[in-house]
Amino acid sequence: MINLLEVAERIRTGQKMDTKSYDMGLFRKTQELTKKYNLNQPGKPEFWEVDNAYADAVFQAGVDFLTEWGAYCVTTERVIKFTEDEVRRAAREIPSQIVVGEGSDTRTIKKREIEDTQNRPNIVVAGHSAWSDEVPVPIHIAVREMVSDERVDVIQGYMYAETDKYEISGPTHWAYAARRAVERVRNGCTQAGRPGLCVVQYPTLTRAFALVAAMDPYRGLRPTDGTMFSIQPDLHVDADYVAASYVYEEYGLAYKENQGGGSNFIADIYGGMIISIASRLAAWMCYRDNVQGGGGAAEPRGAQRDWGGVAPASELVAERAKKYDAMWLNFAVYKALHRNTGLITKANIWGCHEMAVEQLSDEFLLMQAISAMRETLWGNHFHFAGSANPPTVIRWPIDVSDAVMRSKLKLSDYQELSSRITREKLQGWQDLSRVKDQRMKAYESPKQLLDTQLNVYDFFKQKISEKYLENEKKVRSYLKDLGLDFRA
């Protein structure tokens, strides 16, 4: 596969182009490839009926994009082109299995299959957020509670505007903050009795020195840990990330994550499919990202969003997606990746703190259940986004997923169940899923950052609220009646 020094060479010598010209070319190329591969087709009534030929056409369009237009280095303002051979070979060589963590916290993460009811999803909990010392729960306590469940396999960290009273600004403080951020998460894991858990760095800064500052087998990132190096929208690659990726590759870092892949310069969702594929391949080739978001056809920026990624109930998606058959197209991207690469994919579970104003009601639990069903059957691993979630928010979808697997559900069952649950229990409730990103409270009102979570769970006394327990019992019984095989 293309080595990172060769990528660095292309970053240095590729065709010079200003960002606007590249971005506008991206827009035109996606339009051209959409036409060439006839991607603008009406969706089928059932989203899982994406045929193999269509999925392969989506994938080929992504490959063509990288060979004909390329990725873009924002640092040097040069285009990085690849040959079809290089892209195809890279796609074949994406690992379908990685081993992370140490000791009793060692975990094997494998690519899951569509409708996989053999391999349980791995669980990634994420800060992916700023944190402040003013938050009423100290970070090590929040982490301790989030990873207390043995089913949690990976935790992604946080960034700080201030650490130990130092305002983080300038190279030394950036390096200091990067190291402390990893150390604090590790402390929380150790307090939970999980010192070997895979800790994933949430970058403090996008400069190479800061990205590698925490690399330290004794006090920082171990080779069995990970980092998040996302491709910026519109296939924008950063030379510092490539440099840091090169260092981490030699270090043998186990887990590299890409959460990017969208575009601002597409004008329809079909272009979004192409960029979604191309971004994931580029993230692997340029950064060696071996765990990535499970695809999805990114809508153009500013479009009336269908919330396919966060509103799991197909009825809700259908209602919102007036313009596109979003679920069908999202699944097409997923299938394209799945058929043509060994990529390990994960997906956000709905209802994490990022997008939730409450984590307690029957409706909340049902929405989470639908999300867990969907991702289990699509073949994704679970990603719980930040800033901090109580163990209930993590445990409930795991229980639902286990029940889905025991019940050996199919995607068609999911469709039927999600429609029924939506019809019977979620009418009039769905708008709560469109909320402001709650992580922003870390800046605006850190003392209130965990208000939602504290209604459900006492992080100090490790106590779940009575109301939550009552609701969960009710919802569990309802889902059991629908045929889900919950165990005591």
Add this chain to the structure above:
Amino acid sequence: MPDDLDYVRKLKEAVRNFDEDGVKMITEEAVRAGVDSSRLIDEALVPGVREVGERFERGEVFLPHMVMASDAVDAAVKIIEPHLPKGKEVKKGRIVMGTVEGDLHDLGKNVVIMMLKANGFEVFDLGRDVSAETFVQKAKDVGAQIIGASSLMSTTRPYQREIIQEVERQGLKGKVKVIVGGGPVNLEWAKAIGADGYGRDASEAVREVRRLLGIED
């Protein structure tokens, strides 16, 4: 023989359709036909591109369309400028924009730039990872009234304050105003560092710029 209103109508339509070649052709014809240049700007180009901006806000068109409409207007202005009456300003104000030092995120900044351009401002995009000195130097070089500084990371946010300090150090306080924005930025922070304005999103940034330049809606 088309009259002035025909040219204005056609030109506005071409801007709405993001048709740069069409915009150039109609502008050249209109100038040759002696249509009042101010009219072309005030009744065709500005409302045309503003309408594209409004459609963008409603989610009906997307960033490439904004860029194309904005490029079309820039091309037309180049043709019109030599024919403008003396003293007539085409643009409402000059703004220097960028993402602060250490920060490579530019999504929000790009949208703000597009919205400002659609509202008739001249914007100089400095890109990402821009030092405080570069912001201020560029503002001096182009005679900008406003610096817009975006930050998407809590760890790069302090560089917004450095820009304000650099403006003061160079004796430009009051002459060059600083507006800040970005994910980790809020009104409280903007006030704390002494920024002149704060934009929570692109529309608010445009309103703030208008307020700072004393432009009425």
